[in-house]
Amino acid sequence: MKLLSRKVTCNSHGQDSSYFLGWQEYEKNPYDEKKNPKGIIQMGLAENQLSFDLLESWLAKNPDAAGFKRDGQSIFRELALFQDYHGLPAFKKALVEFMSEIRGNKVTFDSNKVVLTAGATSANETLMFCLAELGDAFLIPTPYYPGFDRDLKWRTGAEIVPIQCTSSNGFQITETALEEAYQQAKKQNLKVKGVLVTNPSNPLGTTMSRNELYLLVDFITAKNIHLISDEIYSGTVFNSPGFISIMEILKDRNCENTEVWNRVHIVYSLSKDLGLPGFRVGALYSNDDMVVAAATKMSSFGLVSSQTQYLLSALLSDKKFTRNYISENQKRLKQRQKKLISGLEKAGISCLKSNSGLFCWVDMRHLLSSNTFEAEIELWKKIVYDVKLNISPGSSCHCTEPGWFRVCFANMSEETLKLSMQRLKAFVDSTTNGHNQSSHQSVKNSRRTSLTKWVFRLSFDDREPCGER
Amino acid sequence: MTRNHPSTRPERRKPAGATAMRLVVPLQGVVQGRGGLILGSLIPCALFYFLQFYMKRHRSPKPSSDPPSPSTSSSNLPELTRTSSRSSLSTRGSFGPARVSTRASSIAKQTDSLYYVGLDKVKEDPYHRTDNPDGIIQLGLSENSLCLDLIEKWVLENLTDSIMGTNGGDLSISGIAMYQPFDGMMELKVAMAGFMSQVMGQRVSFDPSQIILTAGATPAVEILSFCLADHGNAFLVPTPYYPGFDRDVRLRTGVELIPVHCRSSDNFIVSISALDQAFNQTRKRGLKVRGILISNPANPVGNILPRETIYDLLDFAREKNIHIISDEIYGGCTYGSEEFISMAEILDSEDFDKSRVHIVYGLSKDLSLPGFRVGVIYSYNESVLAAAKKLTRFSSISALTQRLLVPMLSDTKFIQEYIETNRRRIKKLCNSFVAGLKQLGIKCADSNAGLYCWADMSELIPSYSEKGELELWDKLLNIAKINVTPGSACHCIEPGWFRCCFTTLAQEDIPVVIERIRRVAETSKSSS
Numbered sequence: 001m002k003l004l005s006r007k008v009t010c011n012s013h014g015q016d017s018s019y020f021l022g023w024q025e026y027e028k029n030p031y032d033e034k035k036n037p038k039g040i041i042q043m044g045l046a047e048n049q050l051s052f053d054l055l056e057s058w059l060a061k062n063p064d065a066a067g068f069k070r071d072g073q074s075i076f077r078e079l080a081l082f083q084d085y086h087g088l089p090a091f092k093k094a095l096v097e098f099m100s101e102i103r104g105n106k107v108t109f110d111s112n113k114v115v116l117t118a119g120a121t122s123a124n125e126t127l128m129f130c131l132a133e134l135g136d137a138f139l140i141p142t143p144y145y146p147g148f149d150r151d152l153k154w155r156t157g158a159e160i161v162p163i164q165c166t167s168s169n170g171f172q173i174t175e176t177a178l179e180e181a182y183q184q185a186k187k188q189n190l191k192v193k194g195v196l197v198t199n200p201s202n203p204l205g206t207t208m209s210r211n212e213l214y215l216l217v218d219f220i221t222a223k224n225i226h227l228i229s230d231e232i233y234s235g236t237v238f239n240s241p242g243f244i245s246i247m248e249i250l251k252d253r254n255c256e257n258t259e260v261w262n263r264v265h266i267v268y269s270l271s272k273d274l275g276l277p278g279f280r281v282g283a284l285y286s287n288d289d290m291v292v293a294a295a296t297k298m299s300s301f302g303l304v305s306s307q308t309q310y311l312l313s314a315l316l317s318d319k320k321f322t323r324n325y326i327s328e329n330q331k332r333l334k335q336r337q338k339k340l341i342s343g344l345e346k347a348g349i350s351c352l353k354s355n356s357g358l359f360c361w362v363d364m365r366h367l368l369s370s371n372t373f374e375a376e377i378e379l380w381k382k383i384v385y386d387v388k389l390n391i392s393p394g395s396s397c398h399c400t401e402p403g404w405f406r407v408c409f410a411n412m413s414e415e416t417l418k419l420s421m422q423r424l425k426a427f428v429d430s431t432t433n434g435h436n437q438s439s440h441q442s443v444k445n446s447r448r449t450s451l452t453k454w455v456f457r458l459s460f461d462d463r464e465p466c467g468e469r
Numbered sequence: 470m471t472r473n474h475p476s477t478r479p480e481r482r483k484p485a486g487a488t489a490m491r492l493v494v495p496l497q498g499v500v501q502g503r504g505g506l507i508l509g510s511l512i513p514c515a516l517f518y519f520l521q522f523y524m525k526r527h528r529s530p531k532p533s534s535d536p537p538s539p540s541t542s543s544s545n546l547p548e549l550t551r552t553s554s555r556s557s558l559s560t561r562g563s564f565g566p567a568r569v570s571t572r573a574s575s576i577a578k579q580t581d582s583l584y585y586v587g588l589d590k591v592k593e594d595p596y597h598r599t600d601n602p603d604g605i606i607q608l609g610l611s612e613n614s615l616c617l618d619l620i621e622k623w624v625l626e627n628l629t630d631s632i633m634g635t636n637g638g639d640l641s642i643s644g645i646a647m648y649q650p651f652d653g654m655m656e657l658k659v660a661m662a663g664f665m666s667q668v669m670g671q672r673v674s675f676d677p678s679q680i681i682l683t684a685g686a687t688p689a690v691e692i693l694s695f696c697l698a699d700h701g702n703a704f705l706v707p708t709p710y711y712p713g714f715d716r717d718v719r720l721r722t723g724v725e726l727i728p729v730h731c732r733s734s735d736n737f738i739v740s741i742s743a744l745d746q747a748f749n750q751t752r753k754r755g756l757k758v759r760g761i762l763i764s765n766p767a768n769p770v771g772n773i774l775p776r777e778t779i780y781d782l783l784d785f786a787r788e789k790n791i792h793i794i795s796d797e798i799y800g801g802c803t804y805g806s807e808e809f810i811s812m813a814e815i816l817d818s819e820d821f822d823k824s825r826v827h828i829v830y831g832l833s834k835d836l837s838l839p840g841f842r843v844g845v846i847y848s849y850n851e852s853v854l855a856a857a858k859k860l861t862r863f864s865s866i867s868a869l870t871q872r873l874l875v876p877m878l879s880d881t882k883f884i885q886e887y888i889e890t891n892r893r894r895i896k897k898l899c900n901s902f903v904a905g906l907k908q909l910g911i912k913c914a915d916s917n918a919g920l921y922c923w924a925d926m927s928e929l930i931p932s933y934s935e936k937g938e939l940e941l942w943d944k945l946l947n948i949a950k951i952n953v954t955p956g957s958a959c960h961c962i963e964p965g966w967f968r969c970c971f972t973t974l975a976q977e978d979i980p981v982v983i984e985r986i987r988r989v990a991e992t993s994k995s996s997s
Contacts, residue, residue: 005699005759008856045648052643059642066869067628068621076621081614082840083685083833118684118842122863129721130573151862155695155721193570277648278868280684290569293577298720301688305867306840 007155021381026390033416040388041420046202046358047411048236048275050332054325055274058315065314068307075310082306085299087116091313095283098316099268102235102326107247113285115295116309118302120232120269120282124151126298127265127284130291131226132158137190138228139163139181141173143361143397143404145202152196161185161192164400167363170352171204173197173212178219194226194263195219200233200243203397203406204361205354207237213249217260226263235273235326238334239355262288270312272358273329279308333358333410336417340409343421347428351407358410362391365403367431376402387427389420576720583942584609584712584959587952596950598978606982608969609952611768611920613802613837615894615972619887620837623877645868651861653682657871660878661845667884668801668835673814679847681857682871686798686831686844688864690717690762693827693846696856697792698724698759704794705729705747705761707739709923709959709966711768711796718762727751727758730962733925736915737770739763741781748789760792760825761785766799766809769959769968770923771916773807776815783821792825801835801888804896805917816849823849832874834920835891841870895920895972898979902971905983909990920972924953927965929993938964941993949985 003009022044031039059066068076082088089111096109117123132138134157140148141163152158163181165171178195185192195216199208208216220227229246237243246264255261266285271277281304286292316322340360344351352361368375373395380393383405394404409417568574581589587609596604655677662675683689698704700723706714708728718724729747731737744761751758761782765774774782786793795812803809816823828847833839843866846857878884903913903922914923930937935957942955945967956966974982 004696004852004856005702007699008696008852008859047647049643049647052646055646056642068624074621074625076624077614077617080617080620080838080840081612083842118863118865118867125863130569133570133572136570155860155863276646278646280865280867288569290574290577294569294573297576297579297716300685300716301691301721302684302864303842305684305842305870307873308867308869311869 022384022390022392025384029388031388031416033413038388040384040390041416041423042390042411043408043420044390044392044406045411046272046408047277048272048329048333048358049411050336051275051325051329054321054328055276055315058318058321062314062318065311068310079306079310082309083303085296085303087114087304088306088309088313090317091309092116094313094316095268096285097319098322099234099285101319101322102273103243103245103248107245107251109247109285113287113292115284115286115292115299116304117282117284117295117299118280118304119277120230120267120271121147121151122280122299122302123267123269123282123284124148124228124230125154125156126295126302127228127267127286127291128152128156128158129298130294131228131265132156132193134158135189135191136193137161137185137188138193139178139185139195141165141171141177141197141201143171143203143394143399145198146392146396146398148196158193159185159188159190161188161190162398163195167352167401167404170206171201171361172209173215175215175219178215182223192223192225194228196228196230198230198232199246200231200237200356202233202357203359203392203394204352205357205359206352206361207241207243207356209241210244210249213244213246214253216246217249217253217255220263221260224259224263226265228265228267230267232267232269233272233357234268236330236333236358237356238330238337241355243356262286265291274325279312280304281308281312336409336414339414339417340407340421343418343424344407347421347425348432349424349428359406359408362405362407363403364405365401367428368403371402373402379403380405383424383427387423389423572721582712582715582958583939584954587942587946587954590946591952594950596978598975604950605946606951606978606985607973608921608971608982609954610973611834611968611970612839613834613891613895613920613972615837615898616887616891617837619883619890620877623880623883624873627876627880645872647868649865649868649871651865652858653680653861653866654868654871654875656875657682657866657878660875663881664878664884665800665830665845665847667881668888669809669811669814672808673811673817675813675847679849679854681846681848681854681861682866683844683846683861684842684864684866685839686796686829686833687713687717688861689829689831689844689846690714690794690796691720691722692857692860692864693794693829693853694718694722694724695860696853697794697827698722699757700724701756702759703727703751703756705744705751705758706960707731707737707744707761707763709737709769709956709961710762711764712954712958714762724759725756726762727756728960728962733914733963733966736772737767737923738772738774738778739782741785744782744785758789758791760794762794762796764796764799765812766797766803766918767916768796768799768919769921769954769956770914771919771921772914773803773805773809773917776810779810779812779815780819780821783815783826786825787822792827794827794829796829798829798831798834799919800830801891802895802920803918804892804899807917809918813847825850827853836887841874842866843870843874898971898974898976901976901979902969902974902982905979906969906986909983909987911986911990914966921968921970924967924969925965926967926990927963929990930965931993933964935964938966941965941989942967944989944993945986949989951982951985 026040026042029039030036031041064070068074068079092111092114096111096114100108117126137159138152139161142165148160153160161181161184163173163177165173165177182192200206216227231245234243250261250264269282270279284295337360341351344362350363354360364379367379369378376393376395383389383391392406591605591607594604595601596606658677658680661680662677665675666673683692703725704718706726706728708730714726718726727747729739729743731739748758782793797811800809800811812826812828815821816826826849830845830847832843848854899922906913906924912925916922926941927933930941938955938957945951945953954968959968
């Protein structure tokens with residue numbers, strides 16, 4: 001037979017990962033308020049559905065934007081033919097201004113340093129193509145977005161070495177952890193090209209502290225490596241201590257004309273902040289001209305539709321709208337998060353204190369039958385099959401401690417969230433009252449070990465269509 | 470006794486081990502005759518290991534260019550060297566500054582092929598009939614805007630229903646705002662299958678479940694390259710070919726493109742003997758051929774593969790156990806007497822092995838919508854479909870655009886009118902343009918499709934060489950102020966051919982273009 005390439009054949013076993021059982025089960029039996037009230041509620045999808053009405057009302061008031069018109073004149077022809085990989089200038093300008101606004105206008109961005117890509121997935125991969133290759137590694141703090149294993153490593157050949165973070169300090173990055181990861185990479189004969197952080201964090205939902213950011217800048221300066229700051233959730237910060245962008249830190253430290261200035265790169269997208277993942281709008285920002293030049297050419301493989309660029313340039317240029325949207329969206333996220341937290345509390349479950357994102361990092365360690373990842377998967381399966389909630393187990397995010405789960409709150413209605421919390425409470429009550437330590441669990445344990453292995457190899461399944469960021 | 474040390478001839482592309490063995494084995498024999506078994510095996514072993522060590526330290530860059538071809542001076546060939554990133558570091562070992570990857574630095578610094586240089590120059594000084602009559606006329610961009618008026622009309626008439634989807638009269642963005650399957654909405658796949666069928670005259674039907682949608686044909690080609698070949702493998706490509714393939718296939722995948730030269734005597738249709746020769750030569754160089762990449766209708770020549778040639782290609786692919794990627798993006802831009810025959814049509818009707826054929830398509834040429842980024846991979850191979858589907862996460866079509874296109878492509882009456890008008894308008898312009906060139910004594914290749922003609926200006930070039938061709942190209946760009954694509958940018962082996970895209974012109978512009986060429990032609994003829 002005509003074989004396929006090694007790149008695609010070596011990862012096909014990822015499809016057997018039991019992790020995707022959750023997704024598969026959900027798709028087989030999706031919850032619907034009216035049609036399927038006993039179905040599985042999707043809480044593993046980090047999507048922001050809370051502010052569509054704001055977008056819809058803007059669109060209703062501004063039909064030209066979606067109608068290929070500018071000032072009443074049709075620009076359809078211009079847009080139909082526009083495929084310049086430098087992007088629509090008006091859109092890039094509006095985008096960087098929006099990014100600036102999210103950062104309280106404490107930093108400004110140069111639209112010439114932006115490269116547009118079809119989603120942050122593409123931006124991350126493109127940056128990795130620009131900065132690393134076979135034999136190189138990037139250090140990423142755990143827990144991290146499972147998609148990175150696929151997005152950053154697959155076609156680029158680069159490796160990921162985890163920076164182990166623990167609950168002892170709220171999963172913050174420490175100097176020791178950074179250094180250990182660096183040494184670990186060396187042991188594996190990998191050359192460390194940089195550090196990649198998600199700030200605000202997925203799956204933690206926390207913003208990085210000033211200290212952590214200083215630590216990172218010091219580290220990359222000392223090691224002479226790059227830093228990628230994936231700030232895709234920067235607009236979802238709804239509580240103190242507020243969002244501090246890496247650019248702000250560099251400015252504070254007067255790094256503008258130093259070498260490190262060129263080694264810090266930002267990834268952004270409109271999928272989370274504006275709730276438009278379907279539009280496929282991502283961007284990477286770099287002060288390094290070579291990165292921008294190379295990435296621009298590579299963006300040919302994932303350009304943003306001109307129709308979409310135009311619509312969004314109109315939307316984001318409306319400063320009144322953006323100001324209102326940002327604050328209203330954050331307000332709604334804050335309220336919704338509170339509801340999730342109180343629901344969890346009623347079930348006796350706590351979570352990591354968080355101020356951003358579309359999810360909470362939930363602590364279910366006390367519900368584990370043992371402090372192992374096998375027990376975590378066991379619990380997770382119960383939650384998917386019996387409680388009928390699809391949530392993301394920490395092991396899929398490479399968390400070092402079993403028992404943590406990511407639970408999303410912004411992709412469903414309030415009633416659905418309430419229902420999910422009721423189900424959870426009922427489950428917790430039944431397990432604490434009943435006998436949760438049963439001997440027959442040990443019989444299943446042998447099967448669990450192989451399942452855990454699969455959990456880690458979740459990258460390549462096509463059943464996971466949506467960003468579980 | 471021996472052949473030269475392999476490292477003194479870096480062009481030799483044999484794998485290091487094989488050459489070393491040729492050194493070691495005779496040596497071993499000699500030593501064994503005199504030094505006995507121990508010495509006889511020890512010395513060659515030591516030599517062998519020393520050789521490996523030596524060559525590892527001084528490994529020359531992976532071969533990336535083709536055997537001497539007329540195009541090397543114009544096209545850029547990114548060196549995907551692996552070792553230089555480390556050698557560029559300071560000697561402080563792992564504390565050296567982290568540069569960007571070698572991939573990035575070579576891509577960023579690339580001097581662009583003349584194909585891109587010309588396009589950029591036009592941007593600086595674009596012709597406009599009234600506003601800038603002395604500007605550069607663009608004949609280097611294969612863009613079809615002849616029937617955009619029809620599409621614009623359709624969009625403006627059908628818009629509100631199509632874009633957001635009405636939810637009881639209110640706009641509902643949630644349907645398209647949320648995550649979609651990365652390889653495209655099923656409704657669009659269904660509509661696309663129907664559209665492709667219509668474009669190809671209903672002579673073949675396409676199965677939506679075999680369609681993967683991508684953000685343009687550019688990523689479609691790259692994704693297929695990643696799926697079908699490993700780093701260091703090769704595809705055979707008949708020349709002249711679309712300059713963009715050099716980027717689409719080679720930029721990041723590490724797959725080589727081996728040109729298979731076609732001649733004007735065959736009207737640039739590829740011959741099996743040429744393919745065979747190229748296949749064997751490539752194999753001798755130690756590169757594994759994984760497939761053939763072909764455009765049909767051809768770009769830049771504009772001809773359509775005859776049925777027999779398609780049969781031959783399929784037989785060849787089966788015999789060598791390789792894939793065929795058939796880029797059929799111009800399938801709807803046919804205007805001649807010959808009908809376009811898609812690979813799909815042949816596979817539907819004849820008994821060939823389907824699993825090795827993959828078709829690339831898109832809406833940039835047939836539907837004039839390059840800005841919307843809509844491409845297609847059509848394959849009969851389940852494994853390729855599964856793999857390509859996963860890779861579309863990096864190159865998905867915006868849901869907003871998908872939502873617009875579903876009703877448009879499904880409007881069979883509109884599409885039929887569009888296809889016919891498109892063909893008619895292309896034909897008219899083509900006839901005028903080719904006739905105009907003929908008046909100047911410039912003949913064009915026999916073509917039936919595409920948005921361009923392949924003109925033979927070899928009589929106007931000062932010397933029958935690539936250099937001569939580039940001199941003429943330069944004159945045309947800077948004196949006549951028209952941008953055409955020189956054959957060397959398309960890896961054509963015969964100098965003097967130029968691709969002239971006429972679909973960016975209006976009828977009135979043609980005499981202007983012809984006149985400008987005439988002036989240059991006259992000075993060229995008088996000076997040669």
